[in-house]
Each structure stands twice: as structure tokens, then as C-alpha cells.
Amino acid sequence: xxxxxxxxxxxxxxxxxxxxxxxxxxxxxxxxxxxxxxxxxxxxxxxxxxxxxxxxxxxxxxxxxxxxxxxxxxxxxxxxxxxxxxxxxxxxxxxxxxxxxxxxxxxxxxxxxxxxxxxxxxxxxxxxxxxxxxxxxxxxxxxxxxxxxxxxxxxxxxxxxxx
Amino acid sequence: xxxxxxxxxxxxxxxxxxxxxxxxxxxxxxxxxxxxxxxxxxxxxxxxxxxxxxxxxxxxxxxxxxxxxxxxxxxxxxxxxxxxxxxxxxxxxxxxxxxxxxxxxxxxxxxxxxxxxxxxxxxxxxxxxxxxxxxxxxxxxxxxxxxxxxxxxxxxxxx
Numbered sequence: 109x110x111x112x113x114x115x116x117x118x119x120x121x122x123x124x125x126x127x128x129x130x131x132x133x134x135x136x137x138x139x140x141x142x143x144x145x146x147x148x149x150x151x152x153x154x155x156x157x158x159x160x161x162x163x164x165x166x167x168x169x170x171x172x173x174x175x176x177x178x179x180x181x182x183x184x185x186x187x188x189x190x191x192x193x194x195x196x197x198x199x200x201x202x203x204x205x206x207x208x209x210x211x212x213x214x215x216x217x218x219x220x221x222x223x224x225x226x227x228x229x230x231x232x233x234x235x236x237x238x239x240x241x242x243x244x245x246x247x248x249x250x251x252x253x254x255x256x257x258x259x260x261x262x263x264x265x266x267x268x269x270x271x
Numbered sequence: 272x273x274x275x276x277x278x279x280x281x282x283x284x285x286x287x288x289x290x291x292x293x294x295x296x297x298x299x300x301x302x303x304x305x306x307x308x309x310x311x312x313x314x315x316x317x318x319x320x321x322x323x324x325x326x327x328x329x330x331x332x333x334x335x336x337x338x339x340x341x342x343x344x345x346x347x348x349x350x351x352x353x354x355x356x357x358x359x360x361x362x363x364x365x366x367x368x369x370x371x372x373x374x375x376x377x378x379x380x381x382x383x384x385x386x387x388x389x390x391x392x393x394x395x396x397x398x399x400x401x402x403x404x405x406x407x408x409x410x411x412x413x414x415x416x417x418x419x420x421x422x423x424x425x426x427x428x429x430x
Contacts, residue, residue: 112333125328129293130315159334162293164286165420167323170278178342178371178378180409189413196416204416207342209409214342216419245373249353252360252368257382259340259417260331 112159117142121150122160126256129162158260165255175219176247179230180211187238188212194236200229211243222246276321281306285314286324290420293326332382339383340411344375350402352376358400364392375407 114122117140124136133151137144154160168174183191188206195215196204203216215233219225230244281304288300297308297315304311318324332340347355352370356377360368367380383389397403 114334118334122328122330122334126330127327129326129328154334158331160328160330162326162328163420164289164293165325165327165329166286166318167276167321170283170286170318170323176369192413192415201416202418204414205340205342205411206413206415207409207411209342210407211409214409214411243373245371245375245378247369247371247378249356249370250368251353251356251370252365254366255419256327256329257332257335257337257366258329258419259414260329261414261417 112157114159117146118150118154121147121154125151125160125162161258161260171218175225176250177217177219177225177229178245178247179215179217179233180243180245181213181215181233181239182211182241183213183236184238184240185212191236191238195233198229198232200225276323278318278323281310282314282318285311286318289315289324289326293328336384337382338385339388340414341381341383342409342411343379343381344407344409345377345379345403346374346405346407347376347402348404355400355402359397362392362396364388364396381408 120140121136124131124139133144133147137147140147151160155162181191181195192204192206192213195201195213198217200217200219201215202218203214205214206212207214215229217225217229219229225244225246230242233239234242284304285300288295288303292299295303297311300306301308301311315324315326332338345355345359356368356370356379359365359377359379364381364383365379366382369378370376371378381392383392393406397406
């Protein structure tokens with residue numbers, strides 16, 4: 109991966125927007141002493157380069173799936189990409205990485221009831237052709253979690269508000 | 272966490288719009304849902320004040336110079352797993368730390384700028400934490416999906 113070239117202004121923008129994305133370009137421009145056009149252009153470029161994306165992060169009152177599980181998958185080496193893509197399509201699966209270690213795929217799932225995790229994730233993964241073994245572990249306590257720094261896998265749609 | 276916080280369909284539909292475009296104006300959301308901008312604005316503020324919603328820019332690991340992503344599973348010995356995880360969570364390289372069920376006791380997400388940082392992290396930092404029996408690293412070589420938009424939300428920082 110090539111390291112993106114970010115300057116201080118980019119970093120200041122990311123810092124402001126990671127706290128609250130609903131600040132107007134006008135206010136950001138005034139706070140940073142640049143023009144609105146500069147702010148708009150920079151944000152657009154950061155989005156196009158897949159370095160930032162705007163989203164709503166919600167607490168558990170707004171979610172039906174408040175629990176987290178990690179599923180380690182041992183899949184046939186020649187079919188790892190294909191298996192990983194199939195796992196990524198499953199509704200409870202929020203993260204999929206191809207890995208090197210004791211498993212070659214790590215799937216991260218959110219769920220409500222244990223039964224649903226088994227029926228909608230563990231079992232379907234195990235039924236994929238090329239999967240040899242899965243191991244599920246459930247997060248019982250979260251001590252640290254930073255939802256603001258992520259891997260952006262789909263380029264965010266660039267929407268210009270013109271504000 | 273506000274456990275008795277109640278949300279209705281209007282709240283959820285506003286959140287859905289914000290997930291599509293977090294920077295949509297209140298008026299744009301209102302037009303789309305057949306509401307008034309005032310309603311949209313007050314609904315968003317109510318959810319934010321209850322620490323149930325943040326509309327933010329998420330940034331890619333690479334924007335922060337992090338190029339190595341690892342899962343590290345920890346086996347704990349002679350100490351409460353929560354205490355070990357709390358100590359490990361203090362290191363900035365540890366992005367997530369959970370106490371888990373299964374063969375290992377703690378699951379962490381660790382990020383590094385490059386592999387040169389690994390010896391220092393393992394030998395000078397993690398090794399100082401009491402109660403670690405073994406560490407099992409798993410290196411992410413490709414991320415296919417990464418969509419975590421439900422999270423414990425921290426208290427609002429006064430502007």
C-alpha cells in the first residue's frame with residue numbers, strides 16, 4: 109500500500125470531522141482560516157481517496173445486535189478469497205479479514221441471541237465448500253474500541269452539499 | 272449507557288439517512304422524510320445528548336500512517352483477564368481490546384506503522400504487563416469488509 113500524502117490541513121480537517129461531521133464548511137473554513145472552497149475540495153479529495161467516510165455511529169439503544177463475536181475460519185488455501193467474499197455477504201457479519209496465522213479468515217459478527225449467531229453465522233460459514241473448521245469466541249467485556257478509525261473498503265459516495 | 276432511552280421509527284429513519292450521507296443538511300433529510308427541518312434537528316440533538324448517536328467522519332488506518340493490522344489473542348495466567356486487558360488497552364497501538372470466551376481470554380486489534388515496530392511493542396511494552404501466558408498473533412493480509420457503526424459512545428466533549 110502506498111502511504112497517502114496528508115498535510116497539516118488534511119489532518120486538522122479529519123480531526124474536526126471525526127468529532128462532528130455536521131459542522132458546516134463555512135464554520136470549518138472560519139476556524140481554520142481558509143476558504144470554503146478549500147474545505148470543500150479537501151473533503152472531496154479525502155473521500156475520493158477512501159481516506160474518510162461519513163457515517164452515523166449509534167449506541168446500543170438504536171441497535172438490535174448489541175453483542176460481538178469473533179469467528180476464526182480455516183479454509184482451503186486456494187479458495188480463501190472466494191470463501192471470504194461469501195462470508196462477507198452474511199447479514200450478521202460486519203468485518204472479514206484474510207489473515208495469516210492459525211486461521212486464514214477472521215470474521216467479526218454482531219448478534220442478539222446466541223442461537224441466531226449459530227444459525228446465521230457459524231453454521232452457514234461451516235457449510236461453505238472449502239471451509240474445514242470454525243472457532244467462535246464471544247466478547248463478554250469490551251475495554252477499548254475506537255469506531256472512528258477503520259478500514260474503508262468501499263469508496264464513500266461523494267455528495268456535494270454545496271454549503 | 273442510557274438503557275431506558277426509547278427510539279421510534281422516525282428516529283431510525285433519520286439515522287438511516289445519516290448513514291447514507293452524514294453531511295446531509297437538516298432540510299435535505301426533512302424533505303426526504305416528509306418532516307420539518309426543526310423536527311430533524313431536535314431528533315438528532317436528542318439522540319446525541321443521550322450518547323446514542325454521533326455523526327462523524329471515520330478515517331482509514333492509512334490516513335494515520337498505520338499499515339499493519341493484526342489480531343492478537345492472549346492467554347492469561349494468574350490474573351483476572353479484565354485487569355490484563357485494561358492494562359493492554361492503555362497502549363495506543365491497541366485499537367480494540369475485548370475479554371472473550373474460548374481458547375484465549377483476550378482478543379485485541381493492534382495497528383502498527385510497519386513491522387519494525389513489532390519488537391518494541393512485544394518486548395518493551397506488552398512484556399511489562401503481568402499475567403500474559405502466551406500471545407497468538409494473526410496478521411491481516413487483506414480486509415474484505417469492515418463496517419462497524421454500532422459502538423459504545425463516549426460522553427460528549429463540550430465544544
